[in-house]
Amino acid sequence: MKIYLDCIPCLLRQALEAARMATDDEVVHRTVLDTVARMIPGLPLDITPPEIAQRVYALVADITGNQDPCYEAKQIANQQALSLYPGFKEVIAGSSDPLLVACKLAIAGNIIDLAQQASYGDLKSVADLALAAPLGIDDYEKFRKCLHDSSLILYLGDNAGEIVFDRMLIEEMRKIKDSEIYFVVRENPIINDATRLDAVSTGMDKVARVISNGSDAPATILSQCSSQVLQLYHSADLIIAKGQGNYESLSDEKENIFFFLRAKCPLIARLLRVNVGDAILKKQKI
């Protein structure tokens, strides 16, 4: 999807939040705000929101001198999610449709998004609520069928912490079919997006082949991806794209993509015709 004017004030807000995570110096916060504000008149509207977010966060990193302001938050999110892993594995195992429960949990894990909100509340409560609620868009049966027919799967990850829930889903997917699964992380830190470090510290490397997309965009911007990721992208039988960033960057693509996300901003919710907070499991229209 192309950027909307609504995204611009939101990116300014995100820049301020990122500056605050990077430093306590309020003078620097103001400098970040002013510098991003000065960018606004020159922003093109024919690119996707994550492409602009990438520029904004690079600028925040340059000004604050902190290349990974969410480092600590990511470690905490990983540890919190790992502490919930045994309990949710039992919930999945005890359910009548373990794959569906794992899908819902993987979407619930997408709440851990520091671009949208500085805190996400109690992860366990969020996940419990998500299990009880129906999906806002429900292409689960199509996903289940597609999974049966897929030998090569590309799983485009999103955030740290969330990656533990992705791992639980991949473990369930393997019980349906033991496919070749590649889990894609960002090349360099941006916001709280998962990198190889997060994949290793949460055991993702034990259940999938972890590869970097070659980019530090908070999304999958194909023109920035490595040739390995592009080759897998075009040859995969099934692509799972987690989160709003991957949705924003791939929503106009014509591949066999299933989007797993929480609709976190009013604009995305309006475009998808759902409510803010709804869990989305949506098959790409080809």
Place this chain on the structure above:
Amino acid sequence: MKIYLDCIPCLLRQALEAARMATDDEVVHRTVLDTVARMIPGLPLDITPPEIAQRVYALVADITGNQDPCYEAKQIANQQALSLYPGFKEVIAGSSDPLLVACKLAIAGNIIDLAQQASYGDLKSVADLALAAPLGIDDYEKFRKCLHDSSLILYLGDNAGEIVFDRMLIEEMRKIKDSEIYFVVRENPIINDATRLDAVSTGMDKVARVISNGSDAPATILSQCSSQVLQLYHSADLIIAKGQGNYESLSDEKENIFFFLRAKCPLIARLLRVNVGDAILKKQKI
């Protein structure tokens, strides 16, 4: 209160919403966004949020050529609120503490704020919920006592539509003590703030002396107020200040003010130590 950096992205968002209310021309929307963005580096931080909002909305009016983009929305809000008037008068009359119910309704009416959100849902449901919920800050008993002792009252209004709920509260206040009550409106249209036109069309002029504050700020900025309002402000026994704008502009003043508002933004909620959406009836600390 002085402006916080958090207010700046929010004002940019408000400018976009105001531009959209003023015109459907998307090129003009972009022009508004860019022009307000260019203002940001020059914004002083030692003034209150409504002082900056006043500049932003003046700029939107200049660019769009529409001096009163919320005109229609204000008429609708007035009519909606008037249609609820008979029913809520019965609720007030039937309660064990009519003044408290009228206070809660007056605060509930503060939901009609087009600066904070483009729509405010079903007014009846909002008011019903507000009646059932406790106040987030509850200085009601102090207010009731003060009312008994007050002969001259200044009631600083906020929005169109909301003014009908203010009228209901003033009618109950008159049952406690038949004071001299001045209801203050904005001199010129800004956002959906009530002007004399709204006061007359909702019958406020039948229950209070309606006067303009002499300013088009979405608040009570004393340096911009008419000498009549200033004289009343300093001689009143009791001042009722409705809404966030009046709170932001008067929260550091040392007068006998009771603030009636809904905490609509996360910053105000944090400063007041309440949740977003909470109803506030707060006595100014002198």
